[in-house]
Amino acid sequence: MSAIITDQLRILNAKNFVSAATSSVNSYYSFVGLPNPTNYSSTWDANPPSPKDSFDQEDDYWDTMIALKKITASDVRRVVSKHTWTSGITYDMYRGDISRTNTAKPSGATNLYSAKYFIVNEDFKVYICLQNGTDPENVSGRPSLDQPTFTDLEPKAAGDSGDGYIWKYLFTIKPGDIAKFDSTNFMPVPDDWETSTANAAVRDNASSSGQLKIITITNRGAGIGTANRTYTGVPVSGDGSGAEATIVINNDSKVESINIAKGGSGYTYGSVDLVSGGVPTGTTSPIFNVIIPPQGGHGADIYRELGANNVLVYSKIENDIENPDFITGNQIARIGVVENPEAYDSTSNLTLSKASALYGLKLIGAGYTTATFDLDGQVTQTVGVGSTAVGRVVSYDQTTGVLKYWQDKSLVGFNTNGSLKTDPTYGYSLHAFTATPTTGGSVNIASNEGTLGIDTNFGTTGSPGISTVINNRTYYLGQSFTQGISNPEVKKYSGNIIYVDNRPAITRSANQREDIKVILQF
Template sequence: MPALVTTEFRIHNAKQFREMFSEAALYGGSTATADLSTNLYLFIGKSSAWSGSYTPPGGSLTTFTDTTEPDPNNTNAPSSDTTANTSYSHWKDMIAAKKVASSDVSHVIARNNWTSGRYYSMYDDTVKFSLMNTNQTSQDVYTGSANATATLYPMYVMNSTFKVYKCLFNNKTEGGRPQPSTVEPTATTTTAGAPAALADGYVWKYMYTISAAESLKFVTSSYIPVKQIRDANAFGQGSTSGGMAVGGAKDDSSDQVVIERSAVDGALDVFVISADGADYHFENSKTISSGTGTSLVFNAAGLTGANAYANSSVYFTYGGTSYVRKVASSTYNSGTTQATLTLSTSLGVTLTGTMPTCNIGPWPRIDGDGHGQELVLTANTSGTAATGSVGGVTVVNSGNSFTTATMTVSVQPGASSGAAAAITPIIPPKGGHGYDAVTELGGYYMMINTKLAQSESGAFTTDNDFRKIGLLKDPNADGGFVRYTSDTASQSKTVAYSANNEVITGDITFSQVASGAATGYVLDVNAAASTMRVIDTTNGSSDTVGYDSKPGSLQAGQVATSGTLSFTVGAIANGAMSIGSGEIIYIENRAPVARASDQTEDIKLIIEF
């Protein structure tokens, strides 16, 4: 059967990769130790020019040069010096390595700058995630005056001040056509729930702000960083568990901490009206005369029949608290023009003093597996709307724990029988909007940003170039089975020399007759110390053991030559890491990158899971 790699699986793998740098910190448990963490090193290699060639089936000869480097993923096209592209060839020409710190790694997502006039996807639990997170061409839209087709852009954006937002509603018409976004989102609301719509009808959920430090390391023309602050294993625990309490281990005082802490799992924040119906009954700003228990009386009632207000909702605010109750039955007093409502549940308060006003509308019945929601339907007041049609849903309390929900707009006996409204609740992602930005925005890319500053205290050459970048996981120190943990590693061999008849320079290959033509490639030379750093060593055919007790390896005290140059090989020391240990998990071949003593390379690797 075919393999199916889902978006969730890709995000899971990316999270596992991120966690391996600091398992103890991300686990959040007192029993975790730093020994669980992985040591990952970024290494550079290969100073000699690319060589070799291949002819693809039915194709023409391709010769590898420094402007046409071989693809390490193409096993049909190895170069002569990366035969089969095995890890052994990478160890042979490895120059130096630098440990990747946890702060050098971040989930990243494609960069989508908010742009006025674009049409954006909105989050919808019934739509495939990959569609909401990519450009979709030739989609049905509404320009504001006419139907049209246009590109629908991903559901999240970064604004001009590096704040990231997720679109919860794209002002789509009843026919499902999104309208253009013309107002840049700028609010930094950190409370739960959907914020108010902007003037263009769009609803944007503020997710996080990219800090200046994060921008320098992880923002490029194509990518922006994304992260989840809470422990990866914290779902199902309290909102402040796993270091998320105020002042806790994970509280970095950012807006995102508050957003994650405030997120509500299964809350009903967004509703899509696909048909606004007609002939429902709405009344606004009606003065309440009295209210206690399950009885509420208001003045100037608009409906006069018995039970005319049954299946309605009554909504008011009193003492700073909002109340929404369903009307079970009602009576009308023609002498006072008052309606007495019998409520399905008690008010829980007796209204006294200055009386509030209330709004009446049809009752929105929710059928689902959550609870606690308090919703109010409002009338459609646009000039072309049908009388008594539904214009919006006011969320007084979004409730929680919904994984499925449908809405039915109740029929009021006192209203005319008209067209039914169709309104769909949108179920938020697990944990609620803002709980896990990595999962919600599709963070299955990882960026590693490592800087090679000058010589990195002597570990890296500044006199030569390199053509390979790779990642090495959990190497051992040379000469044993102990994990290598230092920040840097010089992996070239250090060879002392004497009695040279010419000046020794880098980028030469020497050979030694005594070892049966063992060879080495000179990376750079320290003339003051009479030492050279050497890579790409190969053993010769001699049965005599050399410096490392292996037959054919370089022998100290014996002459080596390169053209007219000759010198005597002195003491030989291996690089800092044990050759062949650990795992090489990434290789990238490049055109030559020259190094210098006043130069810093800012290396960014993008890994897609």
């Protein structure tokens, strides 16, 4: 039994994702992570490995996560393929019958949404190509020479070059959407086409489903009555009604041109009725191709018409002195999207605009302002007899004494691939750092400059430490500390990680900002 998943299901999935991601009952976040990619692969930067999709790997994504940024309704848009108008390019034309056995011309696309039948111009106006100059002498169309710039509601030529193109204006991309959602290969479509007053004129212009706009000539025929004659009111037969064409016969008694005079309505198929229109069939009958518009007409539903089965998720990662969750000085080599993560020590969805996924220690002691820690190196605390907490250093701030770290299962009994180690240095338990070690333990933390201690007086359960004042200046720490210990602001291993992208590592600096654009293809 043969079956297919249609493009309309993909478009529906994209629509449903946008609805879910922008709903107030859900919380979607982008995240960055993996500060130590070369521990996973020495050639990571030259050839980042493909992410793995397993529950075990999902745990690793959580372990190496650094920080999250909330995705808002203004950060999500459906997008379509981007074809920037360029003079001399032959574009496809809209045809609803493109398939494996009837490919688009000239691209050879085997379905409509793979064809290049719409463009964006230099002013970010979007047009659909209804006629690309196709005729018996140019069966694959002709190069486009005139850039469309008009905003008229009815289709027309873009200039006077005679390239044969007919364009239909659809919409103009908003400046705010250009900044967030325009990319090399994709461009955004309006998020509110069905209801927006800004798009009402184009939408309402498609008032009749099955209203014809274009008929092309496949064969000009021969010996068609009197030369240089124009026939008007030639009806188009089919399952619709009211469409009429105007046919011009040239000096050679062949069809020179055919244009729609009345579009009619309700057509899902049609043919030019020469006999009823009083047009002689000639010694060789002309052949025409009636182009059927999409459901509702051109511009009624741009998501269906342009194939909006992709979603772009945008996040701006920038440094914030009042909420420094996105660390500087270390690498990030992974980005992703997570659905409905929960707040730390809670069953409710995370709602913070930004959240740290790291643990933190507030350190004190002589030399903490000059102490250094090897990034991605190990930091340890003896928490009891024979028990050692161990983590990997992500960042250390010499001004505030805040060390941020994550706990790596490969430092205890398990390798990065999940296999057991033989006689691991720190045993098989991943102990938590603590302000209250048991007998035989201490609050001391070793650094490259000597031993520091956890500041157990910094923050209480009722009044957690969120900032510190040094030389009359307030420094915000980005996390809440109790007795010098901070947990992540997100509950690890909660929610669903739905997208992961491994990338060459970049090192974040204090004046750096990243615009992250994630394309989800359905």
